[in-house]
Amino acid sequence: MKKSNQWSSRIFYAGVIIALVVAFVWMARSNLPGASPFFALGAAYTFLLFREVPPTSRASMVMLFGVLLISLSLTSAEDDLGVPAAASWLLGFMAGAIASGYPWLGERPRPATTKKGDGNDQDGEGTAGGRRPVLINGTCVAVLLAAGLAHLIFQNPTAPVAAVLAGALVCGWALFRFPPSALTRNMLLLVIPVEFFLLIFVAGNIGQPALPFVWTYGALAGILLGGTFWSGPRRGTPRPPFSGQIKRRRKRKKVRRSQDKLKQKQLQNEAPAVRR
Structure with missing residues (x-):
């Protein structure tokens, strides 16, 4: 990319970010101090999603679903919060998505890929074991659990709903x-959205609006907890059969010495006869 194109793209994206910030300030002008944290959290979530999470494919998928879940969660809790939390979150998310792009921070990291059959893709991650995937997935789990606990606190916290959060975490794990x-x-993963919509009706009847959101937050966090990247072998370490964990079966060559000797004798006996 030429320098002129880089500067023009930076100016364009900077203008879009400024427009989003102006739209946020105008929208939340009466509740600006209360709405600003949600705008900042949306931008931080975007940075985590597009700059740190891509090397782990499972965390990327879970956190993408988390964008919609957090938006619905904030929409449900806006009355308790008293600020336009969902709109502030989305505007911050869009501003962070543009700010974390190529013109300022370079190309975004790509998901890790492995060759088929090398044993590195046991968990669908390609990075079983190692410090980086553990830190990434641990951070994502902390974000999802924090969002679930925050929603629980702001919408009628009760022991049964907290038990649903713990149970969903164990089920996903x-x-x-x-x-x-x-x-x-x-097929079992389809239970998560189906259960979410079913719990919406149950929550309306029992007066616990946080129930479907708490269930989904716990299930998504459990999916990230149940992986081989926590305790599996590091990427690049020898896999079977080179690690010695599995013994290779050696193919035995069938040697028929007696038959070979007989053939050699027959050839030696036939050779003088042919000369005669």
């Missing part, structure tokens, strides 16, 4: 820590 077949696991 068990599903990916002791995975069934791929088809069965994908």
